[in-house]
Amino acid sequence: APEPATLVIFGATGDLARRKLLPAVFGLWQDGLLGSAFNIVGVGRQEMTDEGFGDFVLEALRSSKETDAPQPGALEKFRELLYYEHGDFGGDEVYSLVQKELDRAQDAHGGRKNALFYLSTPPSLFEPISAGLGRLGLADESEGWRRLVIEKPFGRDLGSARELNAAIHRVWDESQVYRIDHYLGKETVQNLMAIRFGNAIFEPLWNRAMIDHVQITAAEDLGLEGRAGYYEEAGVIRDMLQNHLLQLFALTAMEPPVAFDAGAIRDEKVKVLRAVRPIPQGRVAEVAAFGQYGPGTLYGEAVPGYREEPGVREGSPTPTHVAVRLEVDNWRWQGVPFFLRTGKRLPKKVTEIAVVFKRPPLGMFPGGTERNVLAFRIQPDEGVSLKFSSKSPGQEMVLREVVMDFRYDAFGAQLESPYSRLLLDAMLGDATLFPREDEVDCAWQLVSGLLERAEDTPPQEFPNYPAGTWGPEAADRLIGPDRRWRRL
Ligand code: BG6
Numbered sequence: 001a002p003e004p005a006t007l008v009i010f011g012a013t014g015d016l017a018r019r020k021l022l023p024a025v026f027g028l029w030q031d032g033l034l035g036s037a038f039n040i041v042g043v044g045r046q047e048m049t050d051e052g053f054g055d056f057v058l059e060a061l062r063s064s065k066e067t068d069a070p071q072p073g074a075l076e077k078f079r080e081l082l083y084y085e086h087g088d089f090g091g092d093e094v095y096s097l098v099q100k101e102l103d104r105a106q107d108a109h110g111g112r113k114n115a116l117f118y119l120s121t122p123p124s125l126f127e128p129i130s131a132g133l134g135r136l137g138l139a140d141e142s143e144g145w146r147r148l149v150i151e152k153p154f155g156r157d158l159g160s161a162r163e164l165n166a167a168i169h170r171v172w173d174e175s176q177v178y179r180i181d182h183y184l185g186k187e188t189v190q191n192l193m194a195i196r197f198g199n200a201i202f203e204p205l206w207n208r209a210m211i212d213h214v215q216i217t218a219a220e221d222l223g224l225e226g227r228a229g230y231y232e233e234a235g236v237i238r239d240m241l242q243n244h245l246l247q248l249f250a251l252t253a254m255e256p257p258v259a260f261d262a263g264a265i266r267d268e269k270v271k272v273l274r275a276v277r278p279i280p281q282g283r284v285a286e287v288a289a290f291g292q293y294g295p296g297t298l299y300g301e302a303v304p305g306y307r308e309e310p311g312v313r314e315g316s317p318t319p320t321h322v323a324v325r326l327e328v329d330n331w332r333w334q335g336v337p338f339f340l341r342t343g344k345r346l347p348k349k350v351t352e353i354a355v356v357f358k359r360p361p362l363g364m365f366p367g368g369t370e371r372n373v374l375a376f377r378i379q380p381d382e383g384v385s386l387k388f389s390s391k392s393p394g395q396e397m398v399l400r401e402v403v404m405d406f407r408y409d410a411f412g413a414q415l416e417s418p419y420s421r422l423l424l425d426a427m428l429g430d431a432t433l434f435p436r437e438d439e440v441d442c443a444w445q446l447v448s449g450l451l452e453r454a455e456d457t458p459p460q461e462f463p464n465y466p467a468g469t470w471g472p473e474a475a476d477r478l479i480g481p482d483r484r485w486r487r488l
Pocket of ligand 1: 239
């Protein structure tokens with residue numbers, strides 16, 4: 001269990017805290033994973049008493065779908081751990097109030113003043129809060145460890161991410177910084193490393209001799225969910241590709257690390273991100289396709305197009321779908337394209353990494369032979385399957401594709417929310433599942449060319465796919481003609 005500590009949540013009454021963070025903290029606490037001495041200080045701009053914050057948190061837990069069922073009396077006990085402070089994040093006062101909260105907890109925390117500062121605020125506040133904590137000496141570790149957790153988006157392009165990193169490093173050492181990418185907290189994403197490096201049979205196949213290409217898909221059925229203000233600024237490249245999809249890519253493509261620890265794993269991820277061929281200026285259309293959904297039908301119901309969503313600009317050029325082809329210039333992957341795609345308002349929610357193998361060198365059976373596929377089902381229906389060809393029973397030699405399937409439900413355990421895992425890791429000081437500064441930098445470099453091009457795409461090209469379909473035709477052309485996106 002972690003040492004006694006205070007979790008300080010900036011933006012504690014915001015949407016993310018309410019829907020994801022607080023339920024995750026409660027789940028960890030109820031399972032006894034947060035140690036014997038733990039408390040939470042919510043910080044916001046809104047004035048509120050400890051009582052009022054307690055009401056807010058309990059209400060959030062009661063209405064959340066992610067909260068584990070509370071044991072009798074648990075909610076009331078949890079409420080006793082909650083404190084609240086408010087103020088202006090640009091001034092000093094709010095940080096001295098936080099300071100006082102740490103002093104107050106010191107005795108109960110065995111004399112230590114360990115603190116995890118979680119920035120669950122709009123990105124424009126990351127820098128002022130980090131600086132404010134610094135001014136009041138709250139990043140100083142002489143009385144206990146101090147860590148900073150930063151939510152996404154980390155910058156909005158390469159330049160702003162570098163500025164943010166520099167601003168943070170004026171106060172914090174990199175070893176104190178935990179940048180969240182919640183995809184890394186997913187069990188099935190961690191399992192990629194377990195399967196690749198915990199078995200001897202996969203790695204020998206994991207290269208250009210055996211693999212034809214790799215497909216990474218993160219399809220979402222959801223539309224904007226009232227987040228137009230954010231999404232109009234972000235678009236699909238910043239929202240999903242720069243972070244979640246590139247992380248899935250890095251874990252799939254990286255070399256085996258020399259040890260299972262934060263330094264070694266993050267070194268390998270950076271190495272492979274650096275090996276990705278830069279997107280050629282002026283030739284973006286050859287390696288990427290953008291889309292925006294129009295009105296359509298999803299699960300039998302009519303849904304509006306992106307431009308009809310409340311809060312979206314008229315004629316908005318924001319992409320909601322992207323497909324991209326990455327080439328990796330290293331020995332392992334030379335000539336093996338990685339196709340990544342993600343979009344909103346697709347026919348269903350499904351995230352998958354499919355490793356598609358080469359056809360056998362000699363096609364001696366009638367009807368030809370198919371490519372074998374090893375598919376990691378990240379969500380839902382979590383599992384791993386291997387598709388290969390088998391003789392179909394009968395007089396003739398006819399081959400059929402069959403599937404060997406591992407399903408997570410075989411473990412009989414519920415999968416934890418990624419936030420629980422990441423929060424606990426940060427409390428324990430394990431940064432393995434948090435992108436390091438140079439990783440974030442590489443990821444922004446990689447998408448720079450795409451961002452420019454997306455921003456210049458003539459808006460009259462949009463919308464180019466109806467809601468409830470698998471994205472624009474240009475995405476099919478991108479992978480074709482001799483390969484096809486998997487039907488999921
Ligand atoms: C978030 C994006 O980071 O990830 C959302 O901002 C997206 O737009 C979400 O819906 C997807 O996460 P998950 O875990 O539901 O696949």
